[in-house]
Amino acid sequence: MNRRELARALSNPESIVASERPKNPWCVLGVTGAPGVGKSCLVDQIVKGWLAGGEKVAILAVDPSSPISGGALLGDRMRMSSVDAGENVFFRSIATRNLPGGVPSHLNKMVDLLIEQGWTKVIIETVGAGQSEIRVVAVADRILLVEGPARGDVIQAEKAGILELADIVAVNKCDLEGADRVAEEIRLSLNFSADEPAPVILCSAETGEGIEDLLETINTLSCAKGPTIAKARERLLAAHQELMLNHPNFTDAVKGLSDGRYTVEEALQRLR
């Protein structure tokens, strides 16, 4: 499969035929975090590091489609200078609308295809803004949560449920004031709830400070128990949701619920 054929195949994830990727070594890094914390710039640095280490890196950047127009503005690659040249890097922007009902399972197939085609590392990048984004990133073998200073307190991250999924936390923009304090708060929060808390790394995609440390930590990261369970949970919920959305009675259940024919209980019965 040449590059063009690969790009084409990724446009039709439901018709992808690829064998399941091997579990070892791990190859899929999920990167998530709130808008504006510097995910794309940090991914750019990670990609550069991996390329220098001889990896073939593919990036899948997932962004939500507008629920009103169905369109999407996909601008993640403009922040990544590393991705537009060289044979060993592949970047694809994905709008969620292309993957109705089954973003995680479609993504899974896309990753399998990329690995089968000789890409050695895949990065899934998505804004960590809600439950559906968490599901997207739970496809990954390892999850990097990106945080930054001046974002309010760490309760925000805890509330979103993303912190418990993270195998590693990067506090980006450490050249700005307040980053130390954010890192400390996250460490405290992680220590409070986990036996093997995820490492918290201070770094700056802008100045390059801490990037080597981050790369080293990512490359040698073993998967802690907490995130493994949290990921499995999200994957299961995603699969269940997909089953429901694809159920032949789904449209009827939604309609019946909205026009008062069914109660929620009855609608659920229709989907059993």
Place this chain on the structure above:
Amino acid sequence: MPTPLRIVIAKPGLDGHDRGAKVVARALRDAGHEVIYTGLRRTPEQIVRIAMDEDAQVVGLSSLSGAHGFLFPKVCELLRKAGLEDVVVFGGGIIPERDRPALYKSGISAIFGPGTTSSEMIEFLNNLEV
């Protein structure tokens, strides 16, 4: 909703003016398309690579620097060389009338200058057979 087109909006060459490109990107998104914006100062080679990896059906080139006479045909030529001859290319920006025939000849399907309404562009896209 109809299947959205995948459209790359690109700024080729040394040109820092992207207000127009961003307005176009936004308008096409609101018309229900998936728009990939490249950011500033891309080479023709990079733009072709982006069109390929993103599996785009349409590429829009914006130039306000005066270098369209070189850059636009170069993108078209490289697209053909890469086997992407079916990708539709349109242009926009400051493109004088006298330069346009040569650009059309090189493979540019349409040119939208200042004063174009977004509905004109959307109609052009809706009429494409891609």
